[in-house]
Amino acid sequence: MKAKLDVPVSMEKQLRDFFDKEAIELELVTDGSADVKVLECEERTKSDTTTIYAGGWIPCETARAIAGNLGITIRHMGKLLTHIDTKIRDCGLGCF
Numbered sequence: 001m002k003a004k005l006d007v008p009v010s011m012e013k014q015l016r017d018f019f020d021k022e023a024i025e026l027e028l029v030t031d032g033s034a035d036v037k038v039l040e041c042e043e044r045t046k047s048d049t050t051t052i053y054a055g056g057w058i059p060c061e062t063a064r065a066i067a068g069n070l071g072i073t074i075r076h077m078g079k080l081l082t083h084i085d086t087k088i089r090d091c092g093l094g095c096f
Contacts, residue, residue, distance in 0.1 A: 002027040003070040004034035011038065011054065011084070018083050024076045036066055038084060047086060054084035060091040 004027045007015050015038075016028055027034075038052045047058035049065050058066075058081065067077035081088060 003072075004029050004036075005070065006030065006032055006034035006037035008038065008040055011040070015083075018080075022076065022079055024072060024080065026070060026072065036070060044087065052081070052084070052086055054086060057087040057089050060088050063088060 002025055005015075006029050009030050012028055012030055018024075019026060019028070036050055036052065038054055041053040041056050043056075045053040045056040047053045047056050047062060049062055049069070052058065052066065063077050063081060064074060067074050070077075072080075078088070
């Protein structure tokens with residue numbers, strides 16, 4: 001069973017196409033039934049372990065935790081974050 005990611009209706013097609021292209025195994029839903037959701041934001045809002053803000057930012061360790069919860073690779077998580085313009089901060093390696 002695929003993990004679910006809740007996304008805004010306005011982003012569903014774009015993310016579905018992106019997931020197909022990148023072979024990311026996640027089920028996209030728009031009904032609020034997923035443990036992790038993507039929300040659009042106007043300013044650089046900090047994401048947490050249950051909410052990824054498109055256009056916001058996320059601590060590196062939080063991104064790793066979400067990837068683990070969703071069952072996707074760190075690489076796929078990074079591609080997803082780049083695709084939705086979520087910046088990674090507070091990198092444990094000092095890369096970001």
